[in-house]
Amino acid sequence: MSADRLGGLCLLAFCIAYASLIPDIPSIAVETSFTARSMPTFLAIVGTVLAAWLVIKPAPSTAEVAVLHWQAPLVLVGLMIGYGLLLRPLGLILATTAFLWLSFLTLGAQRRLAAAVVALVVASAIGLLLTYGLGLYLNLWPAIELAGDG
């Protein structure tokens, strides 16, 4: 399958999903014909037509989809999600150190201890800069709850 056709199919699915959510937009009685649903409806129609066009008539010169190694990027995305989940409970420094250290190792950093030290130094520097340099009040550690953090 060509890249255009595959991309067109993905975006066609997105447009159809988008269109299926339009009826969920609440409607209130207004005198104007342009409502909260008008623009989404127009976009859903145009988007669906364009995506279908790509599926039916993909550009002939487009290269085929290559097989790629997704392991490391997927691990990094997983670490990002974990960072989002643990940022508040663990505090900025621990969560950032863990994220950086595991990311360094995922991407092939050989010296584990050196990577851990770099991660800790960077995380501490960021935490201190944000908190004391720029006056942003963040949870640096799990036990410290500073006023003003969301």
Next chain:
Amino acid sequence: MLEGILTGLETAFSLQNVMYLVIGCSAGTLIGMLPGLGPMTAIALMIPIASALPPASGIIMMAAVYYGAIFGGSTSSILLNAPGVASTVATSFDGYPMARDGQPGKALAIAALASFVGGTIAALLLLGFAPQLAQVSLSFQSTDYFALMVLGLVAVAAFSGPGQTVKALLMTIVGLMLSTVGSDQTQGLPRFTLGYIDLIDGISFLLLVMATFAMAEALLSILRPGQEISNARIKGLQIDAGDAREAAPAVGRSSVLGFFIGLLPGAGATIASLLAYGSEQRLAPRTSTPFGQGSVRGVAAPEAANNAAATGSFVPLLTLGIPGSGTTAILLGAFIAYGVQPGPMLFINEPAVFWGVIVSMWLGNVVLLILNLPLIPYLARVLAIPRPYLLPMILLFSMLGVYLVSFNTFDIHMMALFAICAVGLRLLNFPMAPMILGFVLGGLMEENLRRALLIYDDSWHFLWQRPLTLGILLVAAAVLLAPGLSRMRRRR
């Protein structure tokens, strides 16, 4: 007006304000250079400091942060292909290939000089024509703004290259769709929030840009073996007379284009840089380096245009009180916090602020050039960081850049989702810039269309009854159809 200019010179050249200008430019450049932190974050971070200063000094400093961050953003675009802001996206199209080709110093030097010239030309235009240009802007109505936005979106799709037009249009539509997420601006009705309260305010622009550019680039460089970030050391500036000759006309044209695009509310530096890139792509002789492969014009044009547009965007802000972009919207908030109301009365009530900011625009460009050119070799040392250490840093700065604006961890999860989608689409050769532009203009476009329909009593006649609107829409149609028609003519 001469009296005003003298007041501006007196204000801008006071020792205190020059010092704040240097601080603002330095802070903006450093923050803007970091992937994930753009002008909006930079200005937001500087507001607590600026609020302690007198109005003229504080606003001069924040304006300096703004164009300093745009200037700095081009550095991360060129070296890492990770634009901190949408207005430097076009710079990465040729700047990054040039850097990967072992010429990062040349790319950075061209960007620095083009930004300086663009900013200087725009500052002179601003100084000379501010009141008259304000009159031009005043004559625009909602219908014209709507038509202009259509033109901007269509132009980006049309300039996307052979075989890419349908994909670019589709990505524009996707961007427009994403802009409809959140509360409807007029009626406050929730749209596409899927029951998540975090989506009521819509998707953050910064989040989308960081996820689809900085994060996606970091992930793509792992996926593609040949996509190693250049680690060449920069020993000095490598721009020769030939490069300067090639860049000069593009810089001149793009500066003027950028300024006039920038002064239109809702347009701004992103459209200016993309339009400048697109038009120079068409004007470039066939003998020069192709665009997208490290063209000198491809770096110079968007850089001149985005700096000129950043200056131009102050015209609607200062004279009409209308922000032309998200960044100038933050600046508008800062003006109001000072008790200074931008608008036609600013000339009369706060001449020191009005003219001081205008004169400091030019002075800021001098400071940026003096500061950036000698520092380029040092700034570029970021490339020496090994890839297993650099890429997680890019991801971290991107996440923190977004988190520090919203303090909401939901945004980090959204970024992960958008980054995966962006990687997939970029691997399938779908362009991201049209999506970003669609996203930026979506809300404004809907608002202006709605207002136009209200003015014209729910009738669509304004599309052909108002000559200016009709003219802009015809230009948009011509821009969209021109590439297809010329291809058909060539086949015959």
